[in-house]
Amino acid sequence: xxxxxxxxxxxxxxxxxxxxxxxxxxxxxxxxxxxxxxxxxxxxxxxxxxxxxxxxxxxxxxxxxxxxxxxxxxxxxxxxxxxxxxxxxxxxxxxxxxxxxxxxxxxxxxxxxxxxxxxxxxxxxxxxxxxxxxxxxxxxxxxxxxxxxxxxxxxxxxxxxxxxxxxxxxxxxxxxxxxxxxxxxxxxxxxxxxxxxxxxxxxxxxxxxxxxxxxxxxxxxxxxxxxxxxxxxxxxxxxxxxxxxxxxxxxxxxxxxxxxxxxxxxxxxxxxxxxxxxxxxxxxxxxxxxxxxxxxxxxxxxxxxxxxxxxxxxxxxxxxxxxxxxxxxxxxxxxxxxxxxxxxxxxxxxxxxxxxxxxxxxxxxxxxxxxxxxxx
Numbered sequence: 001x002x003x004x005x006x007x008x009x010x011x012x013x014x015x016x017x018x019x020x021x022x023x024x025x026x027x028x029x030x031x032x033x034x035x036x037x038x039x040x041x042x043x044x045x046x047x048x049x050x051x052x053x054x055x056x057x058x059x060x061x062x063x064x065x066x067x068x069x070x071x072x073x074x075x076x077x078x079x080x081x082x083x084x085x086x087x088x089x090x091x092x093x094x095x096x097x098x099x100x101x102x103x104x105x106x107x108x109x110x111x112x113x114x115x116x117x118x119x120x121x122x123x124x125x126x127x128x129x130x131x132x133x134x135x136x137x138x139x140x141x142x143x144x145x146x147x148x149x150x151x152x153x154x155x156x157x158x159x160x161x162x163x164x165x166x167x168x169x170x171x172x173x174x175x176x177x178x179x180x181x182x183x184x185x186x187x188x189x190x191x192x193x194x195x196x197x198x199x200x201x202x203x204x205x206x207x208x209x210x211x212x213x214x215x216x217x218x219x220x221x222x223x224x225x226x227x228x229x230x231x232x233x234x235x236x237x238x239x240x241x242x243x244x245x246x247x248x249x250x251x252x253x254x255x256x257x258x259x260x261x262x263x264x265x266x267x268x269x270x271x272x273x274x275x276x277x278x279x280x281x282x283x284x285x286x287x288x289x290x291x292x293x294x295x296x297x298x299x300x301x302x303x304x305x306x307x308x309x310x311x312x313x314x315x316x317x318x319x320x321x322x323x324x325x326x327x328x329x330x331x332x333x334x335x336x337x338x339x340x341x342x343x344x345x346x347x348x349x350x351x352x353x354x355x356x357x358x359x360x361x362x363x364x365x366x367x368x369x370x371x372x373x374x375x376x
Contacts, residue, residue, distance in 0.1 A: 001372075006033065042074075071096075085116075109127060110130070112131045121160075134165075134293075157179040168183055209236060210279075212340075229329055238259075238260060281310070282297060298319075308339075309336050319354065
């Protein structure tokens with residue numbers, strides 16, 4: 001275990017978002033270290049159009065030894081044109097340096113998820129650098145230019161002592177940048193799900209219909225059209241889309257009375273919701289981003305033995321026999337019908353065994369061992 005260090009996370013997610021490996025690693029490391037978790041910046045343009053105008057609370061302590069801060073707003077087009085990127089990077093580096101100095105902290109370890117500002121590594125040349133690649137950043141849409149983003153990521157790879165990825169596909173990409181990454185797929189908080197006592201959320205306790213569910217963020221990668229088709233065909237079933245989403249997203253489904261939006265759920269309540277589902281889903285739009293992820297929600301579903309209907313995510317090919325993988329909407333509807341009829345105790349046992357094997361703790365211990373070598 002890494003101990004008595006100051007660790008700075010440069011993350012792509014708000015700390016309060018549904019927990020992924022980013023927040024989990026930060027929490028775990030804060031047991032024996034001081035951890036500063038920097039949330040990603042907004043662009044001024046995003047704040048105008050998405051109305052992200054909530055006031056930032058700088059450098060707040062969320063638990064013992066774990067501090068969270070929001071990086072300052074930056075110019076748009078910073079992932080497309082060099083002058084904007086250079087200006088943004090100078091602003092971000094200056095902010096991080098000043099905030100750490102103000103709090104009498106010197107980073108021993110920089111742990112990156114955000115590739116936008118590789119220049120941070122030059123500001124702290126005595127720090128060990130870890131890049132944990134969990135997404136293909138060039139595959140995101142918006143104002144970014146893929147080749148421009150790839151060049152930034154390549155620079156970060158070249159400046160990193162330790163490289164992790166979640167999939168073989170991401171590993172292949174970093175190898176082309178000259179890196180030698182270790183593949184550590186996402187995992188699951190299995191003990192949390194194992195403790196579930198069978199109690200269901202109040203709103204679902206008297207529900208007689210079979211439930212087709214999703215647990216997670218409802219974002220632009222969600223296949224709205226597929227769920228609409230499914231809700232029409234399986235109108236006698238209840239669809240539960242549990243997770244944070246915009247009013248605009250909900251309005252897409254205004255014609256459907258058999259779709260429930262319970263909103264953002266506390267993660268400790270995830271077992272109760274997932275445990276209430278008869279079929280769990282990963283209904284994403286298929287593209288280079290979604291097909292190359294390591295889907296932690298699959299392992300969450302497996303923790304309770306639930307059948308999973310999913311797009312053909314490459315990492316899930318290994319589990320084709322016990323999950324319901326579809327290539328297109330027509331096949332998805334057909335597979336959903338099969339999943340609703342499933343009654344196989346052996347599949348349930350096998351899924352739970354998969355979740356046990358993919359628990360976070362062993363994965364994190366291995367990652368820490370790789371990093372510790374640089375502190376000897």
